[in-house]
Amino acid sequence: MSERLEDARNVLSVEGLTLDLAGGHAQPRLVDDVTFAVPAGGAVALIGESGCGKTMTAMAVLGLLPAGIRPVAGSVRLGDRELLNRPERELAGIRGREIGTIFQEPMSSLDPTMTVGDQIAESRRLHLGERRGTARSRARELLDRVGIPDAARRLRAYPHELSGGMQQRVMIAAAISCDPRLVIADEPTTALDVTIQAEILGLLRDLQRDSGVAVLLVTHDLGVVADFCEDVVVMYAGHVVERSPVTDLFASARHPYTRALLRSVPAGRAPRTPLDVIPGRVPSAGDFPAGCRFRPRCEYAVDACARTEPVEARLDGGTGGHAARGTRCLRVAAGEIELQEAR
Ligand SMILES: Nc1ncnc2c1ncn2[C@@H]1O[C@H](COP(=O)(O)OP(=O)(O)OP(=O)(O)O)[C@@H](O)[C@H]1O
Ligand SMILES: [Mg+2]
Numbered sequence: 001m002s003e004r005l006e007d008a009r010n011v012l013s014v015e016g017l018t019l020d021l022a023g024g025h026a027q028p029r030l031v032d033d034v035t036f037a038v039p040a041g042g043a044v045a046l047i048g049e050s051g052c053g054k055t056m057t058a059m060a061v062l063g064l065l066p067a068g069i070r071p072v073a074g075s076v077r078l079g080d081r082e083l084l085n086r087p088e089r090e091l092a093g094i095r096g097r098e099i100g101t102i103f104q105e106p107m108s109s110l111d112p113t114m115t116v117g118d119q120i121a122e123s124r125r126l127h128l129g130e131r132r133g134t135a136r137s138r139a140r141e142l143l144d145r146v147g148i149p150d151a152a153r154r155l156r157a158y159p160h161e162l163s164g165g166m167q168q169r170v171m172i173a174a175a176i177s178c179d180p181r182l183v184i185a186d187e188p189t190t191a192l193d194v195t196i197q198a199e200i201l202g203l204l205r206d207l208q209r210d211s212g213v214a215v216l217l218v219t220h221d222l223g224v225v226a227d228f229c230e231d232v233v234v235m236y237a238g239h240v241v242e243r244s245p246v247t248d249l250f251a252s253a254r255h256p257y258t259r260a261l262l263r264s265v266p267a268g269r270a271p272r273t274p275l276d277v278i279p280g281r282v283p284s285a286g287d288f289p290a291g292c293r294f295r296p297r298c299e300y301a302v303d304a305c306a307r308t309e310p311v312e313a314r315l316d317g318g319t320g321g322h323a324a325r326g327t328r329c330l331r332v333a334a335g336e337i338e339l340q341e342a343r
Contacts, residue, residue, distance in 0.1 A: 010040070010077075011040050011181050012037060013037045014057070014076050014077075015075050016033050016034070016035055017031060017033070017034040017060060017071065017073075017076060018032055018034070018072050018073040019031040019065065019071055020069070021068055022069070023068055028284075029286075030053055030238055031056050031057055031238045032239050034057055034074070035243075036231075036233040036240060038182065038214045038216050041212040041214055042215075043205075043214070043215040044229055044230070044232070045217045045219055045224070045228070045229040045231070045233065046058070046216060046233050046235060047218075047219055047220070047222070047225060047234055047235070047261070048236055048261075049220075049236075049261075049282050052235040052236055052238065054186070054218045055186055055218060056069065058186050058216065061076050061083065061099070061216075062184065063086065063091035063094075063095070071084050071085060078098060078182065079181070096126075096177075096178060097128075097178045098178075098181050099180055099181070099184060100174070100175030100177070100180040100183040100213075101175055101186075102183065102188045103185075103186050103187075104186060104188065104191050106167035106170065106191075110159040110174070112159055112160060113158075115157060115158055116157055116159060116162070116170045116173075117139045117154075119174060120138075120139035120170075120173055120177050121136045121139040123174060123178060124177055127178045128178055138177075139173075140152055142177055143155065143173055146169040146170070146173045146207075147203060148166060148169050148170070148173075154166075164191065165193070165199065165200065168188065168192060168196075168200050169200070169203065172188075172204065179213075181213065182213065182214045182216065183214070183215045184215075185215060185216070185217050187219060187220065188204065190219075190220070201224060201227065201228060215229075226246060226250060229246050231245055231246060232245075232249045234249075234261070236257045236294050237282055237288055237293040238285060238293075239293060239328055240328065241257050241327065241328045242325075242326070242327045243326045254327045255294075256294065256298045256300045256329060256332075257297075257298070260278045260297075260299075261278070264278055280296060280297040283296075290306060290309075291304075291307050291308055291309055291310075292305045292328075292329070300331055300337055304330055305330055308330060310328045310330045312326040312327065312328045313327060313328070313332065315327060315332075
């Protein structure tokens with residue numbers, strides 16, 4: 001699709017990813033023809049309102065789709081290795097080792113019955129074959145590195161003995177413990193207080209810059225995107241509707257949905273505002289309108305938008321190592337929507 005996807009520097013290449021919910025007669029398509037890439041050392045944001053398919057896309061990459069949801073087309077490559085439909089045993093060896101994960105709820109990922117030191121050390125023993133003593137001292141270094149005070153003592157703490165922010169730091173330490181090539185962080189700070197959110201994001205950004213690990217960040221939060229990422233992938237109702245370097249997105253968003261998202265964040269707003277103020281709502285999977293899925297909410301829609309499903313059109317821009325720009329809108333592709341400042 002883009003030259004970027006064929007680029008050997010990509011750590012993750014998702015191409016045409018399509019996920020169906022099996023069962024019953026109708027098989028709603030939850031994620032449809034999703035294409036994007038994360039370059040080595042890069043940080044890419046996946047954004048969009050609730051229910052757009054961000055988490056399902058991330059779960060497909062990890063081989064952790066919920067029961068009943070299956071890939072029916074496309075590919076997910078880590079470097080040049082295909083991950084889609086690989087055996088669970090193989091994927092389990094990749095998760096934790098080559099792909100670290102950070103989820104919204106630390107307690108859903110941390111084992112409540114193990115000390116945090118054992119959890120991190122165990123991962124290094126399992127994936128890297130490290131000896132117990134070495135793994136343990138490495139675990140202490142990792143806790144230090146994610147800013148946990150008195151790391152030697154905290155190694156012996158159980159997750160429930162730590163605050164939410166400290167638990168999230170432990171999860172970050174676990175995610176990077178085996179020096180992965182890619183970290184997938186799905187709403188990593190949404191469950192935290194605003195002040196702690198900023199600290200955790202600052203930590204993630206420092207780690208990313210120091211270690212060069214590539215990051216795919218799933219978020220509702222445009223403030224986070226601006227601070228953290230070089231490229232943005234905007235999803236709407238299972239589709240990617242816009243792909244863009246972050247600076248171009250903020251300066252000149254093209255897709256009407258992206259423009260509406262940007263406008264929904266008031267200037268001088270409190271940071272971390274949820275993107276929930278565009279009139280109307282995201283249609284449910286299986287209930288997508290014909291033509292463009294955003295049409296019922298789109299201020300630019302014309303009759304043709306109800307008849308024709310737009311495909312991604314390439315735009316100019318995307319130079320300097322950034323992703324090519326693309327947008328899934330008939331009217332933008334036809335040059336009918338004037339470029340305007342988005343905010
Ligand atoms: N376990 C499941 N079984 C069936 N459908 C699901 C399941 N989980 C999510 N879905 C559906 O898949 C679609 C995409 O959901 P997904 O969780 O990927 O959205 P999201 O963009 O991550 O939203 P949020 O911002 O709320 O996390 C939605 O229509 C949702 O209802
Ligand atoms: Mg989600």
